[in-house]
Amino acid sequence: MxxxxxxxxxxxxxxxxxxxxxxxxxxxxxxxxxxxxxxxxxxxxxxxxxxxxxxxxxxxxxxxxxxxxxxxxxxxxxxxxxxxxxxxxxxxxxxxxxxxxxxxxxxxxxxxxxxxxxxxxxxxxxxxxxxxxxxxxxxxxxxxxxxxxxxxxxxxxxxxxxxxxxxxxxxxxxxxxxxxxxxxxxxxxxxxxxxxxxxxxxxxxxxxxxxxxxxxxxxxxxxxxxxxxxxxxxxxxxxxxxxxxxxxxxxxxxxDGEGATKLMEVNVTGARSLKEARLAAKAVAGSPLVKCAVYGGDDNWGRVIAAVGRSGARFDPEKVRMNWDGLQSKTVTINIDLANGRESAQAWGCDLTEGYIKINTKYN
Amino acid sequence: MxxxxxxxxxxxxxxxxxxxxxxxxxxxxxxxxxxxxxxxxxxxxxxxxxxxxxxxxxxxxxxxxxxxxxxxxxxxxxxxxxxxxxxxxxxxxxxxxxxxxxxxxxxxxxxxxxxxxxxxxxxxxxxxxxxxxxxxxxxxxxxxxxxxxxxxxxxxxxxxxxxxxxxxxxxxxxxxxxxxxxxxxxxxxxxxxxxxxxxxxxxxxxxxxxxxxxxxxxxxxxxxxxxxxxxxxxxxxxxxxxxxxxxxxxxxxxxDGEGATKLMEVNVTGARSLKEARLAAKAVAGSPLVKCAVYGGDDNWGRVIAAVGRSGARFDPEKVRMNWDGLQSKTVTINIDLANGRESAQAWGCDLTEGYIKINTKYN
Known part of the structure; x- marks a missing residue:
């Protein structure tokens, strides 16, 4: 309707x-x-x-x-x-x-x-x-x-x-x-x-x-x-x-991002503020290195923590918990608990592939 | 010595x-x-x-x-x-x-x-x-x-x-x-x-x-x-x-960035402040779309102006002047005059290629 x-x-x-x-x-x-x-x-x-x-x-x-x-x-x-x-x-x-x-x-x-x-x-x-x-x-x-x-x-x-x-x-x-x-x-x-x-x-x-x-x-x-x-x-x-x-x-x-083969969903919980939760989720969803890892089916937590680390969100790297889900499927979920508060946020992105380069390079 | x-x-x-x-x-x-x-x-x-x-x-x-x-x-x-x-x-x-x-x-x-x-x-x-x-x-x-x-x-x-x-x-x-x-x-x-x-x-x-x-x-x-x-x-x-x-x-x-085939040099002049000059130069050097254009040898000024536009630098889009240099060589230079002040800055990046994806994707 x-x-x-x-x-x-x-x-x-x-x-x-x-x-x-x-x-x-x-x-x-x-x-x-x-x-x-x-x-x-x-x-x-x-x-x-x-x-x-x-x-x-x-x-x-x-x-x-x-x-x-x-x-x-x-x-x-x-x-x-x-x-x-x-x-x-x-x-x-x-x-x-x-x-x-x-x-x-x-x-x-x-x-x-x-x-x-x-x-x-x-x-x-x-x-x-x-x-x-x-x-x-x-x-x-x-x-x-x-x-x-x-x-x-x-x-x-x-x-x-x-x-x-x-x-x-x-x-x-x-x-x-x-x-x-x-x-x-x-x-x-x-x-x-x-x-x-x-x-x-x-x-x-x-x-x-x-x-x-x-x-x-x-x-x-x-x-x-x-x-x-x-x-x-x-x-x-x-x-x-x-x-x-x-x-x-x-x-x-x-x-349906350019060249994408997978949807990436990032769920951040335990953030100190809503703003930090959103920043952290978006930094991970937007990180070229995480996007390549998603493309490759590689649950590379180092790249995720590094992306959260530069996002502006405050957390103790030793207390962070994370898990990856659906690595071989069309939707990859990355759950991150910052263990530093009560706020949460989601962000979505896609993998970064040769297709993105092809679409955006004029002569090839 | x-x-x-x-x-x-x-x-x-x-x-x-x-x-x-x-x-x-x-x-x-x-x-x-x-x-x-x-x-x-x-x-x-x-x-x-x-x-x-x-x-x-x-x-x-x-x-x-x-x-x-x-x-x-x-x-x-x-x-x-x-x-x-x-x-x-x-x-x-x-x-x-x-x-x-x-x-x-x-x-x-x-x-x-x-x-x-x-x-x-x-x-x-x-x-x-x-x-x-x-x-x-x-x-x-x-x-x-x-x-x-x-x-x-x-x-x-x-x-x-x-x-x-x-x-x-x-x-x-x-x-x-x-x-x-x-x-x-x-x-x-x-x-x-x-x-x-x-x-x-x-x-x-x-x-x-x-x-x-x-x-x-x-x-x-x-x-x-x-x-x-x-x-x-x-x-x-x-x-x-x-x-x-x-x-x-x-x-x-x-x-020597991962997968790079070209160095990109971005020169921004005419910025209102030093901070804005740096932001603008770095936004262009870091834009995936500009990086793909450099890879493809495409002097795509729309992508450049869009990157400057989201950088935080103030300018009048109608007064901006830009030129590309060395499109087919190993160093591509993008000169941008924001026509809005006296400050200038440089930034450097590289093109975005299939090589970057290959290096950063685990299984391929």
Whole structure:
């Protein structure tokens, strides 16, 4: 089941060279509350700057997405193009429209294709998100989508999510985009707060190669059409559903990292603070040496402890306990007890393989 | 020419499986002033803890080095072993002796071999550092050594340096060790200050894979036997020599990074602050995506600007100027002008290749 009152579409607009779908749209039946987080990269794309403005106002009617052109580091022309992009979409779907781009940095968007693509999208709108999920992929190998319905006071509330991970057609930036829709009726401030909280334990705890993109965004639209108000009593149930959706997508992105053959899950317990737990888990998931060990099926605890040691987390190396699980399977779990407190955190990554090098080296 | 009053040796003590030299020693004719910097990794090795104590007192007679056993994360036994290691060396060479280990984490040292090795070293002491430079290598492909003599008030002062970089026999931690000897007559506090300053622009500006070892150290002995006092007037000349030695070694380590085929030099100018210049240069040199682009001979400026963008340096993406040099040669230079101030910095790295994966994956 998908959230009430949203339509999705995905089409080929002639942006990609391989004829695969390259533009997508999500349209809410009525203007929705919006919230989200955007990249911390200073060299952010035009669409990111625009999204930040709309997020501050807190309402949007649609999200339009294109691949192949990140429209980052494209200067004033890029900002004009993005404004035109939004204008085209707003004419078709109502406004405001959030734009999201991914692809090559520094190249201007072909607005004619974008316009044609947007018109096609309008014709293809439907109640399922399959074509949309396909259209936002770049070199991702698998579609990443999930929907979760929970009951609150006897009524259904649904949260759906679609994401793309690290990968690109023309070797360039790995961009993470996630689009969440829900029919919950929720205040903008509350939605923003929980999106931020849940992002911190999901998308912000995955790492493929440590490179933060110019275009990363997680955007959420909540249109209220379930009729269920997210008050203090409903919040835990709603937040749990949102958490399930975001963690599922985060893990799917990590597992589909460039060249990855295995998902790595790192569980840190016994940390002095939440911050330290997160730092430790992420340092291990991001360590090239640990990633190579996971690839090789080698439970190399020295590399793990060295990664934790440089993470900023405090612990006594002699008290640390760790175990590896699933070394020969598709998901390798590394459990680390820092024995220094009560806080815990998870992080996800993938192994580092020759495939990553191949994908990211131009001539080979 | 090497600094006066130092002897060096390198021998095979049966630690490595391949019969190559695996222990080395540097002995000063008389007790020397010592200074140095040690790893920031919380899970540091026993030898690092010991070195910190000796560095606080500021005098040492010798440095003994072994490969194959890092003696890190070996608990109380490791500390006892390291104390015994030092005791063995102090009996042979006089004390205090700094110990430095590199190799596998979590395995106890075979003290019998260490004892035999130390005795052999005593017999092999001589005025050149070639055998020592060879003995401290692990999977480094080339020896890293340099000597620089300068004239101060008509007299020779020499600074010599030997280093090992990232590489290991049994896949484990990449450790950087550097040993500097000089016959300058210099106060301990001043030596410590300039070692710290020069390390900041040399060893701390190189990156192979972002993993900081449990055993990293740069140690310097100054025995004063040149008879040249490093006063305020002599300082710039001495510091310039030290800088040349450390930067040479740092670049040699980067160029010999695991799997590397090219040295990458990143020059950042026009930064708002020195800190930002260093952060920006290091972010670019350490970016997996930039490293892959260097490997592929692809002057991918989007990846560079994205790396600078997440580095913490402030700049206007539209004003940044950059050029790539030597794309098809052994040294690739990336020059970046942030156009936002007057500070500059350099960093060095290497390309990321299938070779790195091979070396660090156990079974292949």
């Amino acid at each position: 998908l959230p009430k009152g949203f339509q999705y579409a995905g089409v080929y607009a002639g942006l990609k060279d391989n004829g695969k779908k390259d533009m997508g749209v999500i349209v809410s039946e009525r203007k929705a509350v919006c919230a989200g987080v955007t990249t911390t990269n200073l060299a952010c794309a035009a669409c990111v700057k625009r999204a930040r403005k709309i997020l501050r106002r807190g309402a949007a009617k649609a999200i339009i997405v294109n691949t192949k052109y990140a429209n980052a580091c494209t200067g004033k022309q890029g900002e004009r193009d993005d404004a035109e992009y939004a204008k085209i979409a707003e004419k078709l779907f109502g406004g405001p429209v959030l734009t999201a781009s991914t692809g090559v940095i520094g190249q201007n968007m072909p607005l004619d294709n974008i316009r044609r693509g947007a018109e096609l999208l309008k014709k293809e709108l439907r109640d399922d998100y399959d074509a949309f999920a396909e259209a936002i992929l770049t070199t991702d190998l698998v579609v990443k989508k999930i929907s979760k319905t929970v009951q609150i006071l006897g009524r259904d509330v649904t949260v759906a999510g679609v994401a793309k991970g690290s990968g690109m057609i023309h070797p360039d930036m790995a961009t993470m985009l996630a689009f969440i829709t829900t029919d919950a009726d929720i205040d903008r401030g509350l939605l923003q707060r929980i999106i931020r909280e849940v992002t911190a334990i999901s998308f912000n705890q995955i790492t493929v190669d440590g490179d933060t993109s110019t275009n990363d965004m997680c955007l959420c639209l909540a249109n209220g059409l379930s009729g269920v108000r997210i008050d203090r009593q409903a919040l835990p149930i709603f937040q749990a559903a949102l958490t399930e959706v975001l963690i599922y997508l985060a893990k799917a992105i990590a597992a | 090497l600094p006066k009053g130092f002897q060096y040796a390198g021998v095979y003590a049966g630690l490595k499986d391949n019969g190559k030299k695996d222990m080395g020693v540097i002995v000063s004719e008389r007790k020397a002033v010592c200074a140095g910097v040690t790893t920031t990794n919380l899970a540091c090795a026993a030898c690092v803890k010991r070195a910190r104590k000796i560095l606080r007192r500021g005098a040492a007679k010798a440095i003994i080095v072994n490969t194959k056993y890092a003696n890190a994360c070996t608990g109380k036994q490791g500390e006892r072993d390291d104390a015994e290691y030092a005791k063995i060396a102090e009996k042979l060479f006089g004390g205090p002796v700094l110990t430095a280990s590199t190799g596998v984490i979590g395995q106890n040292m075979p003290l019998d071999n260490i004892r035999r090795g130390a005795e052999l070293l005593k017999k092999e002491l001589r005025d050149d550092y070639d055998a020592f430079a060879e003995a401290i290598l692990t999977t480094d492909l080339v020896v890293k050594k340099i000597s620089k003599t300068v004239q101060i008030l008509g007299r020779d002062v020499t600074v010599a340096g030997v280093a090992k970089g990232s590489g290991m026999i049994h896949p484990d931690m990449a450790t950087m060790l550097a040993f500097i000897t000089t016959d300058a007559d210099i106060d301990r506090g001043l030596l410590q200050r300039i070692i710290r300053e020069v390390t900041a622009i040399s060893f701390n500006q190189i990156t192979v894979d972002g993993d900081t070892s449990t055993n990293d150290m740069c140690l310097c002995l100054a025995n004063g036997l040149s008879g040249v006092r490093i006063d305020r007037q002599a300082l710039p000349i001495f510091q310039a020599a030290l800088t040349e030695v450390l930067i040479y070694l740092a670049k040699a380590i980067a160029a």
